[in-house]
Amino acid sequence: MSDPSARQKLLIVERKLVHNRGHHHTQIAALRRYFPHHERIIVAGEAYDGFLGAAAGKLTNRSIKLAKLRSRLLYGNAFEQMAALFGVLKAKHSLKLPCSAFGNQLAEICRSLGVGADDLIVIPTADLDTLESAVELCSVLANETPRICLRFLNSELGDRNEKIRSRRLSAILAKLPAKVSLFSETEELAAYFQASFGMPVDGGFYLPCSMPVAVPPPYKTDDSGSFRVGIFGEPRLEKGSARIADIVAAVAELAEGGSAGAIDFAIQGSMADFSEGGVYGRLQNFNSGGRNITVSPQGNRISPQEFEQLFRSTDAILLPYEAATYGLQGSGVVQDAVAACKPIIYAQGMSMKAFLSFGNALPATTNQDFAEAILRIAANPSRFQPGTERAAAYFQHVLADSPLFRVLES
Numbered sequence: 001m002s003d004p005s006a007r008q009k010l011l012i013v014e015r016k017l018v019h020n021r022g023h024h025h026t027q028i029a030a031l032r033r034y035f036p037h038h039e040r041i042i043v044a045g046e047a048y049d050g051f052l053g054a055a056a057g058k059l060t061n062r063s064i065k066l067a068k069l070r071s072r073l074l075y076g077n078a079f080e081q082m083a084a085l086f087g088v089l090k091a092k093h094s095l096k097l098p099c100s101a102f103g104n105q106l107a108e109i110c111r112s113l114g115v116g117a118d119d120l121i122v123i124p125t126a127d128l129d130t131l132e133s134a135v136e137l138c139s140v141l142a143n144e145t146p147r148i149c150l151r152f153l154n155s156e157l158g159d160r161n162e163k164i165r166s167r168r169l170s171a172i173l174a175k176l177p178a179k180v181s182l183f184s185e186t187e188e189l190a191a192y193f194q195a196s197f198g199m200p201v202d203g204g205f206y207l208p209c210s211m212p213v214a215v216p217p218p219y220k221t222d223d224s225g226s227f228r229v230g231i232f233g234e235p236r237l238e239k240g241s242a243r244i245a246d247i248v249a250a251v252a253e254l255a256e257g258g259s260a261g262a263i264d265f266a267i268q269g270s271m272a273d274f275s276e277g278g279v280y281g282r283l284q285n286f287n288s289g290g291r292n293i294t295v296s297p298q299g300n301r302i303s304p305q306e307f308e309q310l311f312r313s314t315d316a317i318l319l320p321y322e323a324a325t326y327g328l329q330g331s332g333v334v335q336d337a338v339a340a341c342k343p344i345i346y347a348q349g350m351s352m353k354a355f356l357s358f359g360n361a362l363p364a365t366t367n368q369d370f371a372e373a374i375l376r377i378a379a380n381p382s383r384f385q386p387g388t389e390r391a392a393a394y395f396q397h398v399l400a401d402s403p404l405f406r407v408l409e410s
Contacts, residue, residue: 009119010038011146013106015059016125017044020051020304023209023332027124028052030207034404038120043109057109059102066091067101067129071159075167101129103136110141119146120408124207126150127158128165131172131180138177145179149404151205152184154329155192169197176200181407185330188351192328202403206395209332210307211339213396226262226294227378230314230342232307232333234300235269235279240320240347243367245282247320250371252286252293260292260375266314268298311336316343316377320370323349338395341388343381345373358394359387 012031017024032040044055069091072084088097098104110116121137123130130150138145159165176182183205184190190203235241248265255263267280274280274297286295298310317337327349334352337344344361356363362373377384 007037007039009113009115009146010035010040011043011056011110011113011115011119011121012040013043013059013121013123013130014125015045015064015102015130017042017052017055018047019049024125025052025304026209026332027207030209031122031124034402035120041113041115043106056113057105059105062091063098063105064101064129066097067132068159070097070099071128071164071168073097075164075171076161077163080161080164099139100132100136103133104140106133106137107140110137110144110146115146116141116144117146121146121148122151122404123149124151126152127156128168128172129158131157131182132168134180135172135175135177138179145177147408148180149407150180150182151207152182152189152193152201154325155189166197169199173197173199183403183407186328186351187354189328189330202407204398204403206330206335206398206402208339208399209335210304211311211336213339213392213399226264227316227381228264228266228296228314229345229374230311230317231265231267232311232317232336233268235273238322238325240322241279243320243370244280244318246367247318247370247374248283248286248293248295250367251374252291254371254375255292260378262292262294263374263378265293265295265318266298266310267295268300270300273300311340311342314342315381316345316374318370318374319344319346319350320364320367321347321350323347326350335395338388338391341385341392343377343384343388345370345377354398355391355395358390360384360391361387 010031012028014024014028017028028042041056042052043057043059046058046061048055048058069084069087072080076084134148134150137148157165159168182199182201184193184201184203185205187203190201193199193201231244233239244267251263269280272278274283283295286293317333319331319333321331328351330352334344334355338355344356345364346356346361348363348365362376364370364373
């Protein structure tokens with residue numbers, strides 16, 4: 001029997017928490033703020049370097065690989081089953097594969113820490129492996145199972161094989177325990193899961209990222225006098241990184257001979273990204289002086305404090321993301337921009353439409369569209385300030401009315 005005087009435990013399971021990169025560490029910080037009175041415990045990935053403190057456990061990569069092989073044996077076609085069988089033999093494992101990627105391991109961690117029915121497990125970056133593991137955890141712990149909350153971020157759920165993904169999901173949903181609650185970040189993703197699979201998913205489970213929500217907007221830390229456009233994160237195809245050079249060139253062409261003032265593009269990336277042949281290699285022409293349009297390369301391995309300072313130095317945020325990917329999943333940079341009261345130029349068709357509909361953002365499709373939107377904001381930034389403040393206020397409301405809290409109170 002649990003001790004009624006003992007503090008409730010919050011077990012945060014984040015397999016992708018390894019290094020101080022991306023948004024995974026910001027999710028841990030956000031959950032810690034949400035549950036200040038809980039004893040907060042981290043379970044991280046196998047290669048976790050301890051930058052947030054000691055982890056109570058680390059999820060092994062081998063068990064995750066074995067779970068993938070099991071899914072191919074159970075739900076794949078003949079060719080996929082044969083390939084999985086060879087994979088099992090190569091891994092020197094018996095054909096009796098684990099029921100899930102880490103359900104049994106989580107059960108052992110819960111027992112060793114005394115995590116029981118009165119406690120809570122939150123998995124902020126969940127996928128099919130996680131969902132299967134949660135089902136196995138409930139089976140192993142039975143009446144001592146904590147409340148488990150899973151948060152999905154994209155529609156692939158960690159398995160790119162659409163047929164296998166669908167079969168795995170159907171099998172899990174048929175035996176989903178009552179102790180498991182499902183959430184998604186965006187409302188668009190929740191609607192997709194509900195319509196496609198009948199999944200009981202609550203949308204709108206956002207976690208603040210790098211920037212604290214601020215109304216009125218904080219001071220700008222860049223005194224150069226130029227209008228600064230921020231492009232943040234690792235360059236990737238789905239983030240439209242390959243389009244940046246053409247967008248900057250389009251801005252330069254439109255601004256030539258016009259009344260536009262100085263515009264600086266602050267872009268995160270590695271030295272290789274900005275070298276010849278790199279994704280931003282063609283931007284070298286804008287690094288020299290004497291131009292109204294300049295590019296300021298920014299390191300992609302900066303501390304959270306440096307990132308916040310850099311973000312605050314911008315006047316607008318550019319997001320030429322691929323709608324095919326970001327039409328359902330959310331963007332941490334959108335959250336940061338809204339929190340910091342920055343105008344946004346975004347790709348038409350992106351999700352998080354509620355965050356982009358307060359007069360704080362301009363949609364664009366072509367490179368020319370993006371260039372025109374940048375110049376439109378640069379010409380009169382103050383025009384967008386009321387909209388950015390309304391968006392930030394909405395974000396505050398969304399965080400305070402999280403579906404996580406509503407489910408836990410029911």
